[in-house]
Amino acid sequence: MKSDKTGLAANRRLAQARPQLELTPIAEASGVPLYRQVKRALIKLIESGRYAPADCLPSESAIASGLQVSIGTLRKAVDELVLENVLIRRQGKGTFVVMHNNSRFLFQFFHVEKRDQDLSQEHPYPAVECVSFERARATAEEASALGIGLGDPVFRVGNRLKLSGLPVVYDRLAISALTFKGLTEKQFVERSSTVYHLYQCDYGITVLRAHDRARAVSASHDVCRILGLRPGTPVLEVHRIAMTFGDKPVEYRVSTINTQHHDYVSLLSKRI
Amino acid sequence: MKSDKTGLAANRRLAQARPQLELTPIAEASGVPLYRQVKRALIKLIESGRYAPADCLPSESAIASGLQVSIGTLRKAVDELVLENVLIRRQGKGTFVVMHNNSRFLFQFFHVEKRDQDLSQEHPYPAVECVSFERARATAEEASALGIGLGDPVFRVGNRLKLSGLPVVYDRLAISALTFKGLTEKQFVERSSTVYHLYQCDYGITVLRAHDRARAVSASHDVCRILGLRPGTPVLEVHRIAMTFGDKPVEYRVSTINTQHHDYVSLLSKRI
DNA sequence: AAGTGGTCTAGACCACTAG
DNA sequence: TAGTGGTCTAGACCACTTC
Structure with missing residues (x-):
């Protein structure tokens, strides 16, 4: 001491x-x-x-x-x-x-913004639609990101996010089924707010930080269908690992963003 | 009081x-x-x-x-x-x-990383080649980003960044010629380190923060030539406004990144 | 009026660096 | 050994919120 x-x-x-x-x-x-x-x-x-x-x-x-x-x-x-x-x-x-309400989520974790938007303007909440839900076994990529074993049970959830009525983001997330025991599709479909709120309220897991890795790719067939794009359109793919206390990984998410009218924004060193 | x-x-x-x-x-x-x-x-x-x-x-x-x-x-x-x-x-x-040496720049402002790289590994310094330099008049985009008037004099500099010998990033930056009076191509070509170091040492301007906006686009003809890509390859385009004290904009930079083997990385809420 | 966080002071000792 | 930043304490008063 x-x-x-x-x-x-x-x-x-x-x-x-x-x-x-x-x-x-x-x-x-x-x-x-x-x-x-x-x-x-x-x-x-x-x-x-x-x-x-x-x-x-x-x-x-x-x-x-x-x-x-x-x-x-x-x-x-x-x-x-x-x-x-x-x-x-x-x-x-x-x-x-802290409580993961929508405005907090928006500020801290949702970094998609309309281009040419005057800064004074509020960004609207994205409207979320759950488009798929499955229980499966972790791929090597998911296992590595989540710090679990290859083949361990995971939930995979697909969401489509609309901004001002237009589909802009397609999220596919994977979470450990052992951590989120008993999770149901209903919880995802019916929730009215961000999944981080769900993790926190239903499972006591608070997402504090995330690592993003972004790259440009050609939109896949699935992505084109879900976001309404022409095949081969360049889209932004963001791979995120969301973490809780002690940097324990909680969620692995691949977001595909149509950046024709929106940007992925990032602040280097925030203002105090 | x-x-x-x-x-x-x-x-x-x-x-x-x-x-x-x-x-x-x-x-x-x-x-x-x-x-x-x-x-x-x-x-x-x-x-x-x-x-x-x-x-x-x-x-x-x-x-x-x-x-x-x-x-x-x-x-x-x-x-x-x-x-x-x-x-x-x-x-x-x-x-x-603070002093903008290379390691500081790398940590704070250079967010391109090789994919599938074990975290323990050091990233190498990017090797910079100046590929173009001109004095011109600010476009609407540059003027707006730099907070100067349309048509005000600017310097435009093109740089190619190589990682492990391979060209990965093509940077085009614009700075106010009024702020950086008397700047010469020589300074850009001969410098051994980041431009932020040059701004700081030669002009007393310290870059403290930056706003990045990233989007996916098809590589242009120029970009393909400079980065050695096939026409139409999806590439990541990052628009950055770098700022000094009081959030005064200093530099507007468009970086085009070949994300076939590298990612643009971002931390949401840094660890303390 | 009472309770909360926010600011400010004063002074002690610890841990690290360098001559 | 002397000087620097780092930690810790104790106590005062201010600003804000609620009743």
């Missing part, structure tokens, strides 16, 4: 009045900064479901005293979790666990 | 012993948090060239006392500038203004 700074160790020894919640004092950990340990403790509470999406955490002073750290240290841990899109602060109200 | 917290205002009134450097006490600014004002002051010192790329800033305690703020407030300002890729901290050594 960090040891004897400003009487920290002494404080710890005295603390026998068990604090509220699961906020027990941080265990010793050599070399690791205290605020990192606090961060891990908070992540555990969220991963375990003790604090669910959209829940309000206890106040900063309550958490700090519960974990027996100073409020500055607690704030530094929360700062990082806010930057990592795990928590959201709302002044005067509290600190909340 | 923030007013009478812990005797802050009183401290200010006393301070007449002019501190070293241009680190004069922060002027009053209603409502704006002090650390934001500190941040602006630091940005100004960097923009003005008082601290050049790769320079070491004065120590945190020196800056804090110079600006008459607490060290915690100064650190918060520096924290943000580090996140925005303006400053770099090196424990034990000091805080430095």
